[in-house]
Amino acid sequence: MNITANLESIQQRIDAACQRAGRDPAGVQIVAVTKGHSPERVRQALELDLTVLGENRIQEAKVKIPLCPGGAQWHMIGHLQTNKARDAVRLFKMVESVDSLRLAEALNEQADKAARYLPVLIEVNIAGEASKFGYPPEVLLRELDTLNALPRLEIHGLMTMAPWTPEPEKVRPVFRRLRELKEECEQRLGAPLSQLSMGMSGDFEVAVEEGATLVRIGTALLGERHGPWRPPAGEVD
Numbered sequence: 275m276n277i278t279a280n281l282e283s284i285q286q287r288i289d290a291a292c293q294r295a296g297r298d299p300a301g302v303q304i305v306a307v308t309k310g311h312s313p314e315r316v317r318q319a320l321e322l323d324l325t326v327l328g329e330n331r332i333q334e335a336k337v338k339i340p341l342c343p344g345g346a347q348w349h350m351i352g353h354l355q356t357n358k359a360r361d362a363v364r365l366f367k368m369v370e371s372v373d374s375l376r377l378a379e380a381l382n383e384q385a386d387k388a389a390r391y392l393p394v395l396i397e398v399n400i401a402g403e404a405s406k407f408g409y410p411p412e413v414l415l416r417e418l419d420t421l422n423a424l425p426r427l428e429i430h431g432l433m434t435m436a437p438w439t440p441e442p443e444k445v446r447p448v449f450r451r452l453r454e455l456k457e458e459c460e461q462r463l464g465a466p467l468s469q470l471s472m473g474m475s476g477d478f479e480v481a482v483e484e485g486a487t488l489v490r491i492g493t494a495l496l497g498e499r500h501g502p503w504r505p506p507a508g509e510v511d
């Protein structure tokens with residue numbers, strides 16, 4: 275496991291995908307997904323200037339984030355229960371996984387209490403998989419104005435998780451559809467949305483070719499995970 279070498283190879287693959295698509299690589303940000311990894315591993319990532327980090331569980335993030343001081347910007351990328359909205363607002367710079375109006379309202383309320391604005395992405399379940407969270411596209415288009423009216427949330431764009439496949443080319447239509455949906459949302463809102471969060475270890479090149487601005491990469495960068503990370507006994511209460 276050599277994070278430096280992994281990062282170099284991932285960056286080269288992003289650059290090549292950008293070249294194929296006629297994009298500037300500066301427009302693609304790696305979100306290093308640190309779920310399942312220790313604070314030591316996070317600190318190694320920070321030393322490589324990987325400063326945008328993703329976690330998917332509040333319980334794990336709550337313990338880990340305070341153990342990783344430095345300039346990190348933490349993104350929440352997993353499903354959030356409304357009763358965890360307060361923790362999410364306290365811990366994260368951005369929530370990428372807003373998947374219901376109820377959650378958006380809870381985040382808005384907690385952001386208001388914290389006297390801050392919360393950048394968010396709306397998660398969309400493009401493929402309609404029952405096992406995944408996210409808005410069905412038609413429901414998003416129906417609720418977009420209501421979401422956009424929440425004064426403490428700043429909608430920066432859309433996020434999706436493609437179905438798992440050993441052949442990433444197969445999920446290209448999912449990424450393309452998310453990009454088109456972003457354009458529909460921009461028209462509806464009369465304002466640009468800057469972010470498309472799509473692509474993971476197995477499919478980020480195709481996602482970049484289809485316009486991803488955030489790629490959420492765990493395994494290919496930081497190695498295999500073995501379930502959630504837990505602190506050694508005695509380190510926290």
Ligand SMILES: *Cc1c(COP(=O)(O)O)cnc(C)c1O
Nearest residue numbers: 307330351474475490491492493
């Ligand atoms: C775990 C996770 C990732 C990263 O997955 P890898 O395949 O390890 O790169 C990306 N996005 C979300 C929402 C995740 O939960």
